[in-house]
Amino acid sequence: MSVSQRYIEVMDTTLRDGEQTSGVSFSPIEKLTIAQLLLTEVKVDRIEIASARVSEGEFAAVKAITKWAKANGFLNRIEVLTFVDGDVSVQWMQKAGAKVMNLLTKGSLNHLTHQLKKKPEQHFEEVAAVIALAKKKGLECNVYLEDWSNGMRDSKEYVFQYLDFLQHQPVKRIMLPDTLGVLIPSEVYAYISEIVQRYPGIHFDFHAHNDYDLGTANVLEGVKAGAHGIHLTINGMGERAGNAPLASAIAVLNDFMPSVKTSVAEKSLYTVSKLVETFSGFRIPVNKPVVGENVFTQTAGIHADGDKKNKLYFSDLMPERFGRKREYALGKTSGKANIENNLQQLGIQLSEPDLKKVTQRIIELGDRKEVVTQADLPYIISDILDSNTIENKVRIENYVLTHASRLRPSATVEIVINGELFEEHAQGDGQYDAFMNALKKVYKKKKQELPTLTDYAVRIPPGGKTDALCETIITWNYSNKEFKTRGLDSDQTVSAIKATQKMLNLI
Structure with a gap:
């Protein structure tokens, strides 16, 4: 990392917020496997793995992960969502062997008034008591400001009143979630800029949701505004429309913000993405940036031709960065260039007349809406050449x-x-x-x-x-x-x- 680059912490919350995807529930061994890959292969800084008090299965998963993490020097990078519930969450954390708690508190006056039915001072007092107990028990504490985005829109005075209070508490990070995914990029930049400038000594994380499909754009603006950490999930998993996706956000930061640096290994993103797809049953759309099956596939023959002539359809978003390779689809729009690229990868050369016949056969198959793959080519060639005789x-x-x-x-x-x-x-x-x-x-x-x-x-x-x-x-x-x-x-x-x-x- 150069002297001029600012380091951005990446916290992956696939195993906590991502598991709130409808219909998804990881087993303890699946959670352990994903946790190990995220920390050792993808190399994120921190992982949020569960919510306290949820179930016996959740408790077993946390115990298995913390046992492995302690043995391998990762325990301080394992985080659990906890609640303002006196000593209940703290005791749960101790029994599970976890050391970092992410305390869920109210970041908007609307939530505080209508959900908890409490005054700010009462909420602050209860939060302070949990933080003090956590410190006494040897736990590190971060604080979530739930519904912070609406808090900044509708009750900014409350947000600043709360932050004025929190800056004197023994917390390591304050985490700013766009809980309902309602912010647009300009708001993210304005709100985080204002907060970072007002509290220069505090570490702030930004937690984006994707309800308007703006999760990645909002992460970019949050980092530009001075956020010190970002929360992401594999494949954009999460409640409703999900969270900001890890692969997309990392690619965007690497390509468009040279002034910042993360620890994430791009080459591991696709592998862990496919593993999470398998464990979760949550299918990745084929056109999902970076990890979708089709995103490095050229279909139109003119694109394949341009790639051959001077890489005319290449960009900085190269598949090799993510452990993938460019492919050329075979179908009715392929053209000879697509087919030649596939034949070249197979080490096959055809005469011009035979190439035309193979191209025509692929077009015919494409018209019938059949998917033709590179692996089909030797069969098609054999069939064409056999028919010629x-x-x-x-x-x-x-x-x-x-x-x-x-x-x-x-x-x-x-x-x-x-x-x-x-x-x-x-x-x-x-x-x-x-x-x-x-x-x-x-x-x-x-x-x-x-x-x-x-x-x-x-x-x-x-x-x-x-x-x-x-x-x-x-x-x-x-x-x-x-x-x-x-x-x-x-x-x-x-x-x-x-x-x-x-x-x-x-x-």
Whole structure:
């Protein structure tokens, strides 16, 4: 860190505020795993892991984390939300082995008057008693001013009365939450600037929510205004619209505020994001900045072409910073440049005519709304090149396949052989077997034997998605000679039919 850079503390509250996401509940072992990653890999300064008094499961999780943290020198970086409840939260903290409490107090006169129904002096007295007890028991204390944002809008005199009181208390940090996510960036800057200038000796954290999708912008303005710390969550998890997301906020600060520095390791953000997605079941939108699946994927062919020619569509937000890589989507808007980029990554080179054929096939698949991945490319290429060697004298024009419970599968097939149209219907043990039985009827009329099917193999590219392309490879025996044909489609039976049509043309 250069002399001119100001250090910003990052407190991650995924395990406390983030767990207030509707439907999310981490198990104790999941909480421990996430806590370990946040401190050792992502390298945030502090983590808020729970609320006191919530449940036995929460207590077990806190005990497991504090035990690990104490053994590894992280105990003073583990924080728990507590309440103005006499000695109840303090005793809970002691039993759980935690040392840093974040005391939730009222930051607006509206909350104080209507929720607690108390006067400021009474609230201050009760807060002071809890802080004194915490200090006596060896606990470090930070203080939240709940609903501080509305307090600054509607009862600024109360906020300053409270801060005048708190500046004489033994607290380490005062934390300013936009509890309902109602502030716009200009307000964040104005309010925090005023407070930091009025109380230059106090450490202030800013805690942003994302109700208007302004969480990251508000974090930026809060830091510009002089906030000493910021509260963030993995994937922007949190109540209602969530909290300011860790990955986005760190990227913005790194790129647009060279005067500040954090300890966060960008390369670890995506890994922990995916882990939290798995544990929480809270799915990351594919277009979520930094961590979404699509955010480093170029889809339009013109973008891929520009990247090849002079990185025309690159910005400072490079995927490698976050342990990711740029990808080029394959679909109806791809164009040759996208496909060439993917082939290059696979180490495959094609002639210009073959590249055009592969491009056309991908466009056709894209028009059917099928997702084509890089892993599909070798299958598509194999199918295209295999088809190039076959003259289509036999065309399967139409077919109807049926499958119903307790009824034998059936197939009706319409096929053209050397310009002559045939139609047959048959049943079988499966849809493909019924299809083959219908074909046998056609070729019986032509007094021609069909090859014997000796092997039938189905492959899909890695990933196992249900909409993946499916390659069926069928081995045939004909006149004591074996040969193979391939078919490619998102439907397994259709891919087998395509492989069969190739066989009919070869014989």
